[in-house]
Amino acid sequence: MSVRDQETGNELRIFSQTERNRWHPIERSIWARDSGVAQDDAALSIVRTLLDQPRWVEPRFLYDERGSQLFEKVCSLPEYYLTRTEDAILEKEAGRIIDVAPVECVVELGAGFSKKTARLLKEQARQRGRSTFAPIDVSLTALAGSRDAVEGQFPEIDFSGLYARYEEGISSIEKDIPTLFAFLGSSVGNFDQLSFARFFHLLGTSMGPNDFLLLGVDRIKEVEILEKAYSDSQGVTAEFILNIFTNINRIVGTDFDLDKMQYYSWYNPQWQQMEIYAIATSDQEIHLPSLGSAFVWKKGERILVEISRKFEPEQLQQQLQFFGFKPMEHFTDSKQWFSLLLFEKASQKVD
Numbered sequence: 170m171s172v173r174d175q176e177t178g179n180e181l182r183i184f185s186q187t188e189r190n191r192w193h194p195i196e197r198s199i200w201a202r203d204s205g206v207a208q209d210d211a212a213l214s215i216v217r218t219l220l221d222q223p224r225w226v227e228p229r230f231l232y233d234e235r236g237s238q239l240f241e242k243v244c245s246l247p248e249y250y251l252t253r254t255e256d257a258i259l260e261k262e263a264g265r266i267i268d269v270a271p272v273e274c275v276v277e278l279g280a281g282f283s284k285k286t287a288r289l290l291k292e293q294a295r296q297r298g299r300s301t302f303a304p305i306d307v308s309l310t311a312l313a314g315s316r317d318a319v320e321g322q323f324p325e326i327d328f329s330g331l332y333a334r335y336e337e338g339i340s341s342i343e344k345d346i347p348t349l350f351a352f353l354g355s356s357v358g359n360f361d362q363l364s365f366a367r368f369f370h371l372l373g374t375s376m377g378p379n380d381f382l383l384l385g386v387d388r389i390k391e392v393e394i395l396e397k398a399y400s401d402s403q404g405v406t407a408e409f410i411l412n413i414f415t416n417i418n419r420i421v422g423t424d425f426d427l428d429k430m431q432y433y434s435w436y437n438p439q440w441q442q443m444e445i446y447a448i449a450t451s452d453q454e455i456h457l458p459s460l461g462s463a464f465v466w467k468k469g470e471r472i473l474v475e476i477s478r479k480f481e482p483e484q485l486q487q488q489l490q491f492f493g494f495k496p497m498e499h500f501t502d503s504k505q506w507f508s509l510l511l512f513e514k515a516s517q518k519v520d
């Protein structure tokens with residue numbers, strides 16, 4: 170059975186031949202992979218990291234419906250300079266980016282509601298006409314929001330949302346269609362060193378010879394500015410981060426009590442990263458029903474929820490060359506707080 174768009178009946182070209190039959194529609198213009206994000210053993214992954222020392226959780230579990238909406242609120246906070254700074258760079262440079270990256274398709278990794286990406290899509294529609302936009306995200310709420318916005322704004326753009334983790338989406342994309350992979354919002358900062366290398370190795374080997382990568386990175390700057398961005402005066406960031414435990418309770422059946430924990434974040438200068446934790450405010454037993462077991466989360470003990478690494482763009486450009494990405498352009502803002510880095514696939518181009 171081939172994968173077809175329900176409305177047009179056209180075969181979906183974004184998937185590679187070998188992967189095409191593994192995807193099925195789950196709602197209008199949104200696709201999931203068999204044994205993909207909906208079926209992966211999320212509960213087991215969570216239990217494994219909760220029992221690790223020190224304890225941690227994967228940030229992908231931040232984005233349940235409420236988490237995705239709270240993250241949207243974070244993006245408009247005055248302290249959270251990242252979104253508006255990146256958006257301003259995109260507003261100024263989208264024309265140039267699309268001009269130097271002649272593609273037929275934009276694939277966005279961890280797209281969220283794709284609000285900033287609209288700047289690229291507008292240029293893509295203007296310069297190239299009929300094109301495809303394929304966001305990949307583990308949040309169905311965000312994908313549906315992105316679909317409704319893109320369909321309303323850009324009739325020339327065919328939307329195909331992939332409800333999937335990065336790896337599942339990336340390895341299913343057709344190599345023969347010239348594609349711009351966009352990875353915005355400083356999401357690259359959420360990877361630790363190992364996940365970073367695995368991610369870029371997979372992306373580098375999955376990209377076709379006429380593909381490009383646009384990477385949004387937050388830069389190293391004064392500690393005060395960084396720490397304020399993750400500790401807003403209204404407490405929205407804390408609400409967003411601690412909401413992960415409501416989602417974890419739902420997935421795993423644990424009994425985390427949000428009234429017995431507090432939010433804590435700090436900039437670790439040695440690792441050049443923001444570290445974001447939940448700290449237990451009293452000793453508490455956390456039950457793991459699937460194992461018929463429990464652990465004690467001790468007063469003062471931290472669970473790492475997310476890191477957000479900060480980068481020197483030139484160093485990052487150098488590092489990504491090891492994975493086959495050739496730096497093309499570097500766009501930044503007047504304060505040099507955020508950078509958009511454009512790369513092409515380093516191998517010989519096919520004309």
Ligand SMILES: C[S@@+](CC[C@H](N)C(=O)[O-])C[C@H]1O[C@@H](n2cnc3c(N)ncnc32)[C@H](O)[C@@H]1O
Binds near residue numbers: 279281336355356
């Ligand atoms: C920090 S938000 C960025 C959203 C948007 N790109 C922006 O710049 O505002 C991260 C997004 O990536 C998604 N995400 C997180 N981990 C993911 C994973 N492992 N695979 C796919 N999507 C993921 C989340 O659901 C969320 O929408």
